[in-house]
Amino acid sequence: MRISLASVLVDDQDKALRFYTEVLGFQERHNVPIGEHRWITVVSPEAPDGTELVLEPDEHPAVKPFKNALVADGIPFTSFAVDDVHAEYERLRGLGVRFTQEPTDMGPVTTAVLDDTCGNLIQISHAGVARS
Amino acid sequence: MRPGQVAIDRQGAACLTLARVVDVFKALADPTRRTILDELTDRNGQTLFELCGRLLTKHGLRSSRQAISQHIDVLEAAGLVETTREGRYKFHYINTTPLEPIAERWIKRPGRESR
Numbered sequence: 001m002r003i004s005l006a007s008v009l010v011d012d013q014d015k016a017l018r019f020y021t022e023v024l025g026f027q028e029r030h031n032v033p034i035g036e037h038r039w040i041t042v043v044s045p046e047a048p049d050g051t052e053l054v055l056e057p058d059e060h061p062a063v064k065p066f067k068n069a070l071v072a073d074g075i076p077f078t079s080f081a082v083d084d085v086h087a088e089y090e091r092l093r094g095l096g097v098r099f100t101q102e103p104t105d106m107g108p109v110t111t112a113v114l115d116d117t118c119g120n121l122i123q124i125s126h127a128g129v130a131r132s
Numbered sequence: 133m134r135p136g137q138v139a140i141d142r143q144g145a146a147c148l149t150l151a152r153v154v155d156v157f158k159a160l161a162d163p164t165r166r167t168i169l170d171e172l173t174d175r176n177g178q179t180l181f182e183l184c185g186r187l188l189t190k191h192g193l194r195s196s197r198q199a200i201s202q203h204i205d206v207l208e209a210a211g212l213v214e215t216t217r218e219g220r221y222k223f224h225y226i227n228t229t230p231l232e233p234i235a236e237r238w239i240k241r242p243g244r245e246s247r
Binding site: 068072073074075076100101104105106108109113121 | 220
């Protein structure tokens with residue numbers, strides 16, 4: 001068994017596609033109209049055949065209270081691996097990304113938390129000492 | 133105003149101050165709460181998520197998020213932590229003002245320096 005898809009629940013698919021590709025740097029893999037929404041997935045350019053991230057509409061009534069409660073407490077529901085959290089933090093801040101947690105040494109990992117502008121907090125992390 | 137009123141009001145104010153000081157000592161009596169203040173001194177303005185992460189990874193404190201949240205409530209009641217909402221996020225800040233009466237009572241006494 002392998003993990004093929006993971007989802008983030010976004011408030012606007014177009015905005016999400018722009019943020020996840022143009023800002024975070026992922027690549028569009030699927031973009032298929034389904035009803036009033038689309039089936040959109042993105043992949044990492046470092047692993048184009050790897051796990052796809054689905055940009056899923058968040059219109060189910062249970063989703064917004066869930067997302068708001070997580071964001072209020074600063075909890076990222078999704079995490080991405082980077083080579084160097086500090087370098088990525090600087091790069092993304094230069095693109096205007098809002099962080100709720102600056103790069104922090106958390107023992108075995110270094111982490112930071114950013115706002116994806118679509119109602120989610122995302123953690124970026126690297127294990128141990130930065131590789132770059 | 134009756135003649136005794138001012139004295140009574142002063143006494144009332146003193147009682148309130150005393151109650152606050154008791155809250156401060158109670159809040160500081162717990163090692164987890166002192167660690168929360170240490171971490172907010174390291175970086176002021178943290179989300180609950182960051183505080184929990186720091187307590188776990190830097191101090192091995194495996195308290196639940198709910199337990200940490202309750203500790204923060206005690207610190208807030210004593211005025212040592214302030215929580216502000218910035219947009220959709222909540223950040224926690226240390227406030228050392230309630231510690232000042234302690235310094236004034238024992239540390240900053242006139243004549244202490246002359247010893």
